[in-house]
Amino acid sequence: MSKRVVAALLGLVVFTLPLAAGNGGLSAGKAEDLGFSPERLARVREAVQRHVDAGQVSGAVTLVARRGKIAHFESYGVMDLESKKPMPKDGIFRLASMSKPITAVAVMMMVEEGKVRLTDPVSRFIPDFRGAKVAMPRPGARAGGPPAGPGAPGGPSAERAAAPAFDTVSATRDITIRDLLTHGSGLMSGGLGNSVAPQRGPADTLATYIPKLGAVPLDFQPGTLWRYSGLAGFDVLSRVVEIACGQSIDQFLKQRLFDPLGMKDTGFFARPDNEARLVTLYQRTPAGTLDKAANQMALSSTTYFAGSGGMVSTAEDYAQFAQMLVNGGELNGRRYLGTRTVQLMATNHTGDLVNGQFGRPAAGMGFGLGVQVVEDPAMAGLRQSKGTWGWAGAYGTNVNIEPAEKMVTIIMMQTATGPLQRDFENAVFQAIVD
Numbered sequence: 040m041s042k043r044v045v046a047a048l049l050g051l052v053v054f055t056l057p058l059a060a061g062n063g064g065l066s067a068g069k070a071e072d073l074g075f076s077p078e079r080l081a082r083v084r085e086a087v088q089r090h091v092d093a094g095q096v097s098g099a100v101t102l103v104a105r106r107g108k109i110a111h112f113e114s115y116g117v118m119d120l121e122s123k124k125p126m127p128k129d130g131i132f133r134l135a136s137m138s139k140p141i142t143a144v145a146v147m148m149m150v151e152e153g154k155v156r157l158t159d160p161v162s163r164f165i166p167d168f169r170g171a172k173v174a175m176p177r178p179g180a181r182a183g184g185p186p187a188g189p190g191a192p193g194g195p196s197a198e199r200a201a202a203p204a205f206d207t208v209s210a211t212r213d214i215t216i217r218d219l220l221t222h223g224s225g226l227m228s229g230g231l232g233n234s235v236a237p238q239r240g241p242a243d244t245l246a247t248y249i250p251k252l253g254a255v256p257l258d259f260q261p262g263t264l265w266r267y268s269g270l271a272g273f274d275v276l277s278r279v280v281e282i283a284c285g286q287s288i289d290q291f292l293k294q295r296l297f298d299p300l301g302m303k304d305t306g307f308f309a310r311p312d313n314e315a316r317l318v319t320l321y322q323r324t325p326a327g328t329l330d331k332a333a334n335q336m337a338l339s340s341t342t343y344f345a346g347s348g349g350m351v352s353t354a355e356d357y358a359q360f361a362q363m364l365v366n367g368g369e370l371n372g373r374r375y376l377g378t379r380t381v382q383l384m385a386t387n388h389t390g391d392l393v394n395g396q397f398g399r400p401a402a403g404m405g406f407g408l409g410v411q412v413v414e415d416p417a418m419a420g421l422r423q424s425k426g427t428w429g430w431a432g433a434y435g436t437n438v439n440i441e442p443a444e445k446m447v448t449i450i451m452m453q454t455a456t457g458p459l460q461r462d463f464e465n466a467v468f469q470a471i472v473d
Contacts, residue, residue, distance in 0.1 A: 068108025143409025
């Protein structure tokens with residue numbers, strides 16, 4: 040019997056065992072009942088393991104769910120190169136920007152309750168954002184160094200802050216909730232405004248820090264461009280949710296999403312009881328080796344709840360959230376969003392503006408409310424269905440939500456590598472046989 044057939048048969052045994060899904064709505068199913076060839080689905084392991092064996096990532100976890108059942112769920116490699124501890128399926132990963140879809144859902148909950156409108160100016164909730172300015176470069180002037188951001192204590196140098204190489208003009212309008220969700224705000228999107236970003240201190244909270252961003256000049260007139268606001272935009276949205284709901288964002292998400300969805304290991308930091316499962320973060324060196332990233336624990340905060348990229352989760356936890364969205368806002372008999380609201384999130388709101396930006400393909404892409412949308416897979420050069428939506432994290436996490444296939448695909452790793460994500464997606468799609 041060939042090794043591939045043996046792997047496929049083992050996969051059938053593994054995937055029919057019950058999963059520890061807490062109160063979540065996903066359970067294991069047989070690959071063939073979900074429209075997959077078991078033998079072909081075994082190629083997912085082969086594809087991912089090649090990258091692990093090549094030393095491109097220390098380890099990974101992959102999960103594929105279709106028609107409400109998990110068809111594939113595996114772990115690879117180690118969670119820490121020094122200890123050689125095998126990667127557990129319930130390894131806890133730093134989501135980075137894969138936090139953003141969760142924050143977007145929180146915003147849309149507030150929209151559904153009538154507490155927030157997409158057209159609301161941010162200044163309705165945070166008056167410091169009233170009367171925005173737009174940075175305009177001075178002819179012949181240099182920006183004064185690389186963009187600085189508020190992602191960690193520190194920030195722009197005093198020299199850059201004292202002598203910004205730009206003037207300002209009044210914005211044509213204040214930025215809106217929709218601008219932030221679609222990255223059309225110009226708020227700290229890698230342009231001139233970043234050079235005068237305020238420093239965030241270790242004791243800061245959203246309430247103390249976010250109002251300071253109201254004085255940061257925008258990089259362009261609101262709504263005229265698509266430029267990724269990796270940190271500031273969704274942290275501002277997190278603060279808007281806090282003001283609208285009257286709770287801190289961590290408590291809101293725990294009560295309204297994480298607990299009811301059974302996302303027991305998801306939050307803004309690893310708890311003492313699950314910290315041992317927090318996967319080590321690595322950076323690739325110029326020589327191609329993996330070095331442990333500095334300040335591992337500083338990447339999560341117990342006081343500053345960054346909806347832009349501060350959450351941690353497991354593959355199985357995130358699958359509950361993603362399956363709820365595939366289902367149109369419902370899971371396990373409980374509704375979190377209306378179907379039309381989910382469709383609105385997954386609709387392109389930016390025309391062609393996202394194409395060619397921030398590593399996106401030159402054509403075939405759009406951007407919805409907190410998520411990218413595949414408008415034309417062939418034009419985009421992607422092995423995904425038309426209408427697929429989701430987002431990735433800088434450390435290697437990625438989710439795709441595919442309504443046409445009723446499918447969720449998740450890959451978790453802590454060293455970003457685009458080729459592995461593409462190989463994973465290819466292996467999943469070649470396994471679909473119905």
